[in-house]
Amino acid sequence: MNVVFISPHFPEYYHNFxxxxxxRGVNVLGVGDCPYDMISDETKNSLTEYYYVxxxxxYDEVYRACAYFSSQYGKIDWIESENEYWLELEATLRRDxxxxxxxxxxxxxxxxxxSAMKEVYKSAGLKVADYIKLDTLDxxxxxxxxxxxxxxxxxxxxxxxxxxxxxxxxEELKDFYNHKQDYIDYILEDFVPGDVVTFExxxxxxxxxxxxxxxxxxxxxxxxxxxxxDIYFHSEPVEGKPxxxxxxxxxxxxxxxxxxFHFEFIKLSExxxxxxxxxxxxxxxxxxxxxxxxxxxMMNYAYDVDTYTIWADMMIYNTCFYEIERKYYVGYxxxxxxxDYELSDAEVADKYREYIKIEADIPQVLAQAEGNHIxxxxxxxxxxxxxxxxxxxxxxxxxxxxKKAVKKTVKAVAKKVEEVKEPVKEPVKKTVKAVTKKVEEVKEPVKxxxxxxxxxxEKKKEPVKETVKAVTKKVEETKExxxxxxxxxxxxxxxxxxxxxxxxxxKKEELKEVVKKSPRARxxxxxxxxxxxxx
Numbered sequence: 001m002n003v004v005f006i007s008p009h010f011p012e013y014y015h016n017f018x019x020x021x022x023x024r025g026v027n028v029l030g031v032g033d034c035p036y037d038m039i040s041d042e043t044k045n046s047l048t049e050y051y052y053v054x055x056x057x058x059y060d061e062v063y064r065a066c067a068y069f070s071s072q073y074g075k076i077d078w079i080e081s082e083n084e085y086w087l088e089l090e091a092t093l094r095r096d097x098x099x100x101x102x103x104x105x106x107x108x109x110x111x112x113x114x115s116a117m118k119e120v121y122k123s124a125g126l127k128v129a130d131y132i133k134l135d136t137l138d139x140x141x142x143x144x145x146x147x148x149x150x151x152x153x154x155x156x157x158x159x160x161x162x163x164x165x166x167x168x169x170x171e172e173l174k175d176f177y178n179h180k181q182d183y184i185d186y187i188l189e190d191f192v193p194g195d196v197v198t199f200e201x202x203x204x205x206x207x208x209x210x211x212x213x214x215x216x217x218x219x220x221x222x223x224x225x226x227x228x229x230d231i232y233f234h235s236e237p238v239e240g241k242p243x244x245x246x247x248x249x250x251x252x253x254x255x256x257x258x259x260x261f262h263f264e265f266i267k268l269s270e271x272x273x274x275x276x277x278x279x280x281x282x283x284x285x286x287x288x289x290x291x292x293x294x295x296x297x298m299m300n301y302a303y304d305v306d307t308y309t310i311w312a313d314m315m316i317y318n319t320c321f322y323e324i325e326r327k328y329y330v331g332y333x334x335x336x337x338x339x340d341y342e343l344s345d346a347e348v349a350d351k352y353r354e355y356i357k358i359e360a361d362i363p364q365v366l367a368q369a370e371g372n373h374i375x376x377x378x379x380x381x382x383x384x385x386x387x388x389x390x391x392x393x394x395x396x397x398x399x400x401x402x403k404k405a406v407k408k409t410v411k412a413v414a415k416k417v418e419e420v421k422e423p424v425k426e427p428v429k430k431t432v433k434a435v436t437k438k439v440e441e442v443k444e445p446v447k448x449x450x451x452x453x454x455x456x457x458e459k460k461k462e463p464v465k466e467t468v469k470a471v472t473k474k475v476e477e478t479k480e481x482x483x484x485x486x487x488x489x490x491x492x493x494x495x496x497x498x499x500x501x502x503x504x505x506x507k508k509e510e511l512k513e514v515v516k517k518s519p520r521a522r523x524x525x526x527x528x529x530x531x532x533x534x535x
Contacts, residue, residue, distance in 0.1 A: 005030050011363075013294065066093055115187055127275050137177045150167060152189045194267045194270075197217070198263065201260075203258065213299050243281060246265070250286060254286055297376065342396050
């Protein structure tokens with residue numbers, strides 16, 4: 001059997017997939033973008049041959065590598081990478097080299113795009129969160145009016161919670177839309193409250209599950225990526241659990257033939273109308289490859305098996321030779337650089353030596369989602385596992401400054417004040433003296449001006465007084481003569497009026513006499529005695 005394995009050197013522990021195949025007589029043909037001298041001895045020893053290419057992004061180079069292997073070893077039976085990033089490269093090579101094992105390029109949409117995954121979930125009778133493709137801001141606002149906030153925005157084709165955000169209002173949505181990466185197609189999804197629970201394992205060519213387990217994410221991957229916080233999770237049994245039942249439905253719905261699979265669900269932390277009740281599982285996404293973050297090794301430690309061997313036996317024999325029995329709880333903690341932990345890495349390793357199975361530094365390219373320094377450990381009970389987890393993630397508390405230190409600080413500050421006080425004191429004194437002197441200099445001229453002004457006003461005041469007196473005296477002098485004239489004229493007017501009245505009376509009597517003597521006047525005043533004649 002000839003198996004081409006893409007990028008066997010990265011992640012570093014992926015040489016385990018290759019070595020299990022080689023141990024069973026398979027020609028394992030590696031293609032990678034790291035020079036042969038720079039790959040680990042474990043990777044070198046796990047391969048039959050290694051072909052170096054300048055870039056795995058250059059399809060022509062990778063194609064030539066596969067063509068070379070085909071000419072040297074015969075027909076290629078499998079092309080694998082167990083890496084999300086290279087799934088489309090694998091599928092394209094399968095098409096071009098007529099490899100029928102594994103997903104084909106036409107199947108990629110259902111495996112890579114979250115919007116397409118939802119269609120498959122629905123076909124299996126599973127409920128999914130409402131969503132839209134984020135094409136316009138108006139459509140996004142319309143979606144939030146119907147579904148409310150918060151909402152989740154994420155790449156339609158993405159992995160590891162990169163470029164995934166929780167938006168809480170119109171302002172955050174608008175800001176994201178205006179600054180989003182134009183080369184990424186996003187979907188806007190209704191927020192589902194709960195915790196991420198995984199379901200992973202290996203299937204045979206008929207989609208039968210050979211081996212499976214589950215992990216509960218104690219922290220949100222989205223939050224740990226965005227906030228650079230600690231990441232920790234632990235394994236959970238699946239035997240007889242609801243997650244096995246729903247996981248099996250998803251396995252049957254997708255093309256999972258002869259695959260290592262990794263599914264993610266949200267376990268509802270509260271009732272969600274249209275999706276389910278608290279505790280129900282809502283499908284999130286599928287990954288047709290092995291889980292990352294050393295989860296294959298965690299599976300080994302939980303069951304005392306070798307997952308890589310199960311995978312190799314599936315490819316060669318289409319079966320699993322292990323008796324699957326869960327024995328341990330397994331935990332993972334990824335620490336961050338720059339955080340002051342209660343226990344140092346060395347102290348953790350020393351204190352929990354019998355429980356720790358892996359301690360390792362993580363490459364920077366993976367550290368965002370996995371942490372910078374990791375511990376994988378196992379225990380017989382969940383209580384012990386929780387104890388170890390808490391000890392590893394415990395941060396040092398910020399202690400209040402001791403009283404003595406505070407007193408010293410106060411004294412030091414007081415001393416500094418005194419030191420500063422003296423140099424400042426002299427310039428201040430000089431400034432005050434200068435200002436006082438200036439005030440005195442200005443004070444006398446101002447005083448003189450004020451006094452002169454007052455004198456001037458007083459001088460002007462006397463003539464005004466004299467004028468007022470003169471006018472008053474003149475008024476008094478004029479007042480009596482005017483009064484006398486008025487009285488005199490008053491008598492004269494009175495006499496003239498009386499004379500005029502006498503003349504009028506006399507003329508009146510004369511007029512009466514004239515009227516009496518006039519005949520016409522008498523007729524005019526007599527009343528008619530005849531009656532009007534009737535017609």
